[in-house]
Amino acid sequence: MEQGLSGTQAPSEIWEEYQELLLGSVDVLPEGALLDQLIKARKEGRPLRVKLGVDPTAPDIHLGHTVVLRKLAQFQAFGHTAVLIIGDFTARVGDPSGRSKARPRLSAEEIEVNARTYVEQAAKVLDMDKVELTRNGDWLAPLRMDEVLRLTATTTVARMLERDDFAKRYAENEPISMLEFMYPLLQGYDSVAVRADIELGGTDQKFNLLMGRNIMEAYGLPPQSILTVPLLVGTDGEQKMSKSYGNYIGVSDPPGEMFGKVMSIPDHLIVPYFELLTGASLREVREVERGLEAGTYHPAQAKRDLAERLVTLYHGTEAAQKARAEFDRVFKEKEQPETIEERDLPTEVLKEGRVWLPRLLTAVGLVGSNSEARRLIAQGGVRIDDEVVVDVDAELAADRLRGAVLRVGKRKFLRLR
């Protein structure tokens, strides 16, 4: 039998719950606190209040965001209370975590729109009926100056500068605004407001999460424990998944696109993706890992399975199977996709029934400019009906183009009407 921090005996089902919660998490602090909380919660018949704060800074959520959402959903599944805080107020401040520069600040309207899509998309992972959904503007916006000052008094400048990204920026003579200093304090105050028992976040949030503990104590509350999950690496295999790096897979990406993006990840991400994104059990994950290592499970195959699984999660089985078949068709059998986006041949680019190809490609949105189109053609990246176009200044008759399939690079297809 295992013991919590206080030496309390943990019944085996709680021990199992604890183990499952630890799966796919990085730091669970302070040591042993969570187990104690689980035991106590059980004894008192009071579910834990599990806080997750998200700033609606991006219009869409991607798989990177779902890692922590899944963890929250897991707590939910064990009967705890998910407290989801939409940081409508903090989004206007801008979390400096992991940033080398100050974040651009968003307008209230943008935040509102983002918040709405966020909740909509989070519903794909969380049971929203049971979520306690709040907005931190509700308590942060009305704070008076004396209350703000009380909050700032809880923390020293030296403590702030301990934070890795601040320290780095300070050392490199990069600006840090006072506003950014405020961010961790506000996030900590959220914990006070919702009386969190535990707060979840990515590993980059560790400092902020711990700050919440200090602030709660300063406000006379029992400090929350914290649980961090790894940052998901994006499709480039290097940087964390983020819209601004263009290495993300959105939960609302259409099935085909989602499938394709998963296929493009480097091999070393296969296992982490299985572990963090699919809800696979520990045993399943180990199996994948072993198979890959032993060479009995081909990486390309593993990625197909992974992609299918993820598409199933967000679009259903049927869509997933279709996406897989389509993928094989285009990239294995090298055929055209079954469904190609269609567009009318824009008439404004016609001149006496003929079109200058670069202009057509631009008009139809396949490339950004005529110059780019010319470059791509010169490099053999443009095809019409599977035939590489050689002439940079090709003039084509409209009749010839209607019904033809334009292809730019490997993945951009368009059929003209």
Added chain:
RNA sequence: GGGGGGGUGCCCGAGUGGCCAAAGGGAGCAGACUGUAAAUCUGUCGGCGCAGCCUACGGAGGUUCAAAUCCUCCCCCCCCCA
């Protein structure tokens, strides 16, 4: 408040009157090779129907035949001192 250093293309960064659409690197894009993987190699990387022209080196003016480079004012950032 005083003194000093800076702002160059998506990012980093060289460039101090013409040879600068601006070196070099990274990212991106295309091609080859593959498993739409990685690695590698090649090319490309502001716009324009393009051997030419237009727009661009924080902003606005000015000097000059010629300005990223010189001058004036303004904006922004960093450091030291207070």
